[in-house]
Amino acid sequence: MSKPLGSFPGGLKLNGHKKRSTQSxxxxxxxxxxxxxxxxxxxxxxxxxxxxxxxxxxxxxxxARAEGHVSVCLHAPSSGTIKAIDEQAIPHPxxxxxxxxxxxxxxxxxxxxxxPVKNFRDMSAHxxxxxxxxxxIVGLGGAGFPSFIKLNPGVHHDVxxxxxxxxxxxxxxxxxxxxxxxxxxxxxxxxxIMQHALRARNVILAIEDNKPEGVSAMELALAARxxxxxxxIMVIPTRYPTGGEKQLIQVVTGKQVPSxxxxxxxGIVSHNMGTAYAVGRAIxxxxxxxxxxVTVTGTDVTHAGNFETLFxxxxxxxxxxxxxxxxxxxxxILGGPMMGFNLSGDNLPVTKTANCILVGVDDAAPASEPxxxxxxxxxxxACPASLLPQQLYWHSRAKDFDQTRDYNLFDCIECxxxxxxxxxxxxxxxxxxFAKTEIMNQEREHQKSDLARERFETRLARLERExxxxxxxxxxxxxxxxxxKAKKEKQEQAAAEADTTATENKEN
Amino acid sequence: xxxxxxxxxxLALVMGLILGFASIKFKVxxxxxxxxxxxxxxxxxxxxxxxxxxRPYAEAIAAGEVDINRCPPGGESTIQALADLLDVExxxxxxxxxxxxPKTLAVIDEDRCIGCTLCIxxxxxxxxxxxxxHMHTVIADECTGCELCVEPCPVDCIxxxxxxxxxxxxRWPDPSHVQLERGGRS
Numbered sequence: 056m057s058k059p060l061g062s063f064p065g066g067l068k069l070n071g072h073k074k075r076s077t078q079s080x081x082x083x084x085x086x087x088x089x090x091x092x093x094x095x096x097x098x099x100x101x102x103x104x105x106x107x108x109x110x111x112x113x114x115x116x117x118x119a120r121a122e123g124h125v126s127v128c129l130h131a132p133s134s135g136t137i138k139a140i141d142e143q144a145i146p147h148p149x150x151x152x153x154x155x156x157x158x159x160x161x162x163x164x165x166x167x168x169x170x171p172v173k174n175f176r177d178m179s180a181h182x183x184x185x186x187x188x189x190x191x192i193v194g195l196g197g198a199g200f201p202s203f204i205k206l207n208p209g210v211h212h213d214v215x216x217x218x219x220x221x222x223x224x225x226x227x228x229x230x231x232x233x234x235x236x237x238x239x240x241x242x243x244x245x246x247x248i249m250q251h252a253l254r255a256r257n258v259i260l261a262i263e264d265n266k267p268e269g270v271s272a273m274e275l276a277l278a279a280r281x282x283x284x285x286x287x288i289m290v291i292p293t294r295y296p297t298g299g300e301k302q303l304i305q306v307v308t309g310k311q312v313p314s315x316x317x318x319x320x321x322g323i324v325s326h327n328m329g330t331a332y333a334v335g336r337a338i339x340x341x342x343x344x345x346x347x348x349v350t351v352t353g354t355d356v357t358h359a360g361n362f363e364t365l366f367x368x369x370x371x372x373x374x375x376x377x378x379x380x381x382x383x384x385x386x387x388i389l390g391g392p393m394m395g396f397n398l399s400g401d402n403l404p405v406t407k408t409a410n411c412i413l414v415g416v417d418d419a420a421p422a423s424e425p426x427x428x429x430x431x432x433x434x435x436x437a438c439p440a441s442l443l444p445q446q447l448y449w450h451s452r453a454k455d456f457d458q459t460r461d462y463n464l465f466d467c468i469e470c471x472x473x474x475x476x477x478x479x480x481x482x483x484x485x486x487x488x489f490a491k492t493e494i495m496n497q498e499r500e501h502q503k504s505d506l507a508r509e510r511f512e513t514r515l516a517r518l519e520r521e522x523x524x525x526x527x528x529x530x531x532x533x534x535x536x537x538x539x540k541a542k543k544e545k546q547e548q549a550a551a552e553a554d555t556t557a558t559e560n561k562e563n
Numbered sequence: 564x565x566x567x568x569x570x571x572x573x574l575a576l577v578m579g580l581i582l583g584f585a586s587i588k589f590k591v592x593x594x595x596x597x598x599x600x601x602x603x604x605x606x607x608x609x610x611x612x613x614x615x616x617x618r619p620y621a622e623a624i625a626a627g628e629v630d631i632n633r634c635p636p637g638g639e640s641t642i643q644a645l646a647d648l649l650d651v652e653x654x655x656x657x658x659x660x661x662x663x664x665p666k667t668l669a670v671i672d673e674d675r676c677i678g679c680t681l682c683i684x685x686x687x688x689x690x691x692x693x694x695x696x697h698m699h700t701v702i703a704d705e706c707t708g709c710e711l712c713v714e715p716c717p718v719d720c721i722x723x724x725x726x727x728x729x730x731x732x733x734r735w736p737d738p739s740h741v742q743l744e745r746g747g748r749s
Contacts, residue, residue: 095730095731145730147730147733148735149728149730149733151728151729151730151733153729153730452739482738485735485738486738486739488735489734489735489736489737489738491735492733492734492735493734496732496734499732500605503606503707504604504605504606504707505606506705507606507607507608507688507705507707508601508606508617508618510688510689510690510705511606511608511616511617511618511687511688512618513689514687514688514689515616
């Protein structure tokens with residue numbers, strides 16, 4: 056076991072509220088009648104359907120292929136018939152609809168023939184990445200970035216450390232904790248594959264010290280695996296947001312990931328524990344990513360716990376299985392209390408990035424109108440990214456977006472620490488999210504207007520060219536006409552002259 | 564006395580040569596301020612400002628001939644950006660030119676299109692595809708929503724529809740206008 060080498064600035068000590076959902080083992084959510092699968096459950100381009108309405112599909116069959124580089128495939132979580140390919144409500148803060156594939160399950164849950172890899176050590180890193188991409192694996196910590204890209208360090212980088220993120224710092228969420236307790240073996244399967252693919256010199260499994268059961272389960276599993284070399288468990292202090300990638304790296308290695316940089320720039324690749332488990336299943340068992348463990352907890356949940364749930368299962372069915380006091384269409388939180396967002400609607404499906412569903416929070420503060428900022432500076436003390444939230448707030452509020460960029464708005468990880476400590480209850484993160492999406496929108500518009508300008512100028516040039524060509528043609532035609540006219544006249548003149556000579560001759 | 568005059572004359576000549584050389588070598592083509600203004604304008608090419616496109620309007624602004632508040636598609640944010648660039652006071656949008664509207668996209672009702680090519684000729688960014696007596700269609704990604712194709716259509720088959728948001732282009736609302744209900748705090 057190794058010791059953490061650093062810490063990050065700011066952060067909070069929060070009450071974990073994790074006991075409620077760790078009292079019972081992971082349970083399987085019953086198979087739902089319909090599964091709704093959004094085509095985009097990851098960062099990047101949406102997958103493209105390769106099935107049609109009415110097709111019969113088997114469990115694990117690919118139903119949409121990856122489009123472009125930053126994209127992954129999508130699979131049928133159970134056997135059944137494709138019922139629709141259309142726009143459906145998705146779990147997104149906008150409440151907008153997006154293209155989804157709907158499967159009506161037949162209840163047989165019949166697998167497509169699985170093709171496990173016998174010995175992954177015989178395979179090249181490229182082949183492993185390809186399988187992981189085809190298996191639809193994305194980061195299961197919450198962001199949903201395609202994992203195969205993070206397993207490709209590129210030719211210019213050496214991977215010093217593969218970091219497994221088991222911090223799970225946000226209150227209430229326990230899906231990684233339960234995975235560690237029950238499936239440490241499976242996680243290590245994936246870790247071995249990842250280490251092989253990345254050729255990482257050492258591996259650190261970082262776990263917060265509020266998960267002693269998880270740590271001991273992992274220690275046991277690790278002791279039984281002498282072939283995993285240079286691998287150690289690091290127990291890190293519980294502090295929010297240690298689970299943030301850059302924060303965790305700072306805690307574990309004492310090094311900072313540069314602003315606008317990636318962990319690979321300092322020789323580190325980090326993956327979530329759940330992702331490692333999914334990689335192990337994909338390679339060693341030939342199973343694509345079709346389910347995940349979702350924490351269902353909160354004051355209104357009767358049987359809080361962790362549920363292995365197929366993607367596409369309506370959240371309402373999951374909540375019904377866990378039994379809640381929630382009324383139909385009552386809002387719930389997707390994610391944790393700090394970074395999650397409110398959702399309502401019963402037909403929203405569980406997706407690859409859904410780590411927790413929270414119904415009812417302990418001692419929820421009543422919503423109140425924000426008071427003016429008193430410039431106390433508490434937000435700056437709490438910020439784990441060393442930003443100045445109050446400056447960012449003023450500039451976001453004034454829509455002075457260039458200034459927000461100068462204050463490194465895009466280094467904000469939206470952890471919500473500043474919101475939490477603000478004595479005036481200003482929704483700071485909402486301002487930052489607003490400013491970020493506005494800036495991204497402006498950039499999109501700029502690109503579009505650049506394109507429009509180019510097309511406009513090209514069109515003007517084309518019209519000008521056409522005009523010149525027309526003039527040229529007219530000129531040529533005129534010249535030709537004039538030439539033929541002159542020729543005719545000449546001939547006529549010659550004829551006339553000949554006539555006159557003839558008459559003269561006659562007269563003579 | 565004479566040495567001083569000769570020295571100064573020589574110096575003047577040398578300096579003059581350097582300046583002359585620099586003015587040729589480092590000549591700035593065009594007017595950069597026009598480019599900067601043009602960059603801020605939304606490139607809709609709609610002509611609502613009474614100029615034939617964004618560039619001519621930018622040239623007119625640079626020459627100080629017109630106000631900066633004649634661009635309805637750009638709206639308030641464009642006027643603000645122009646005011647910042649030119650260091651003048653922002654003004655409200657000139658209503659004579661039009662009003663700020665949500666972004667729209669031209670859509671051709673393909674059943675009604677008779678293939679007259681009039682809209683193709685009207686489109687300032689060549690975003691309409693088609694040929695004489697064949698159905699036309701709008702390349703949605705290239706359309707700037709300028710509405711110039713609506714007027715010439717003899718069968719009135721072009722509609723301007725609002726650009727639908729999708730989760731990728733969706734923007735968080737401004738919290739100072741809408742009080743967001745965020746998750747409770749533990």
